Amino acid sequence: MNFSPLPIVASTLANAAGIGWTQVRASMRNGVSGLRRNDFEPAAGLATWIGRVEGIERCPLPGSWAHFDCRNHRLALLALEQDGFASAVAGACRRHGRDRVGVFMGTSTSGILATELAFRAGERAALTPDFYRYRHSMYAVTEFVRTVLDTHGVAATVSTACSSSAKVFAQAARAIAAGVCDAAVVGGVDSLALSTLYGFNALALLSHEPCRPFDADRDGISIGEAAGFALLERSREAPVDLLGYGESCDAHHMSSPHPEGAGAAAAMRAALDCAALVPDDIDYINLHGTASRANDTTEDLAVASIFTRRSLAGSTKGWTGHALGAAGITEALVCAMALEDGWIPGTLNCRNVDPQIRSHIALEPSNLAPRHALSNSFGFGGNNCSLVLGRAP
DSSP states (O other): OOOOOEEEEEEEEEETTEESHHHHHHHHHHTOOOOEEOOOGGGTTOOSEEEOOTTGGGOOOOGGGGGGOSHHHHHHHHHHTSTTHHHHHHHHHHHHOGGGEEEEEEOSSTTHHHHHHHHHTTOGGGOOHHHIIIIISTTHHHHHHHHHHTOOSOEEEEOOGGGHHHHHHHHHHHHHHTTSOSEEEEEEEEOOOHHHHHHHHHTTOBOSSSOOTTBTTOOOBOEEOEEEEEEEETTSOOSEEEEEEEEEEOOOOSSSOOTTOHHHHHHHHHHHHHHTOOGGGOOEEEOOOOSOHHHHHHHHHHHHTTOOTTSEEEOOHHHHOBOGGGHHHHHHHHHHHHHHHTOBOOOTTOOSBOTTOOSEEOOSOBOOOOSEEEEEEEEGGGEEEEEEEEEOO
């Protein structure tokens, strides 16, 4: 597969570790977790830790966007307002035309919380077709982002659980290569919701303390919320490029990963092939690393079947929690930060690596300046995606 590097010319993010790059960088550099005891009022009865973004409840969307108002879109707007991202997209629109800038968004639950709260309050009459279209539907977040950024090009939503906002990079890269658009906004947004918190609780997957990826005594995940966006544009230069992607679907089970990590390994190999790299070219692997026993173990099996211990690996879920459909974009951008800043984050909250783990888990930050990084995102139903990023020459 011939793949030309695709520059990441702008990015922004908001999650429990911070709102915008300045705050996120500071939290990660200083080892400060964004996780907190569950204080999400609609699900306050759950004894767990979460990655909640402060202040969303107090920021309703302004009048012209009021029909979009829900927690998910408030979080999306919060991120779009950071790091000069909207101005960067406006520049791409001037260069190429608004109809040549695409938008590709990933989400797993979109604005489902708005529907859940309406049902709780007995407001079923409010659940009109427009309510569904502008708040709850999978396309709602994509339509909202297009509206805020005033882009008119191709647009699509990917909803493949926790790989959603990693797969948008692949979708956008194919659209640009096919001449469907000249630049693309890729992103992901998932916010706290009852269905996810109670659903993972029903699966007995929630941790009763801040999640500890790959720790010998890990006991589950911490659900978080996040929004992240990147602008991909072939004709520009940037410090970090998307070098390749790999996708697979092993369809082993609705919620459990393949026991040998077959689909995960296939995605990583495909990403390396796409980038024309070999395993030892990868300096840093941002693992999916949810801190559930099954997921960490099977991902490690897949990684160890391909990579040597030369590649430092770690999970950043200890800072943000597991942002589900927004995990892919969040962790791809963490890889971009590591490449641009010349350091590798550790694995927050992991104190004693599970002796069954064979990957080289970085417990502390490393000043090893990586040239290439791999970001893993693996979702329910065996939907897998791996991205390779590299420092621009």
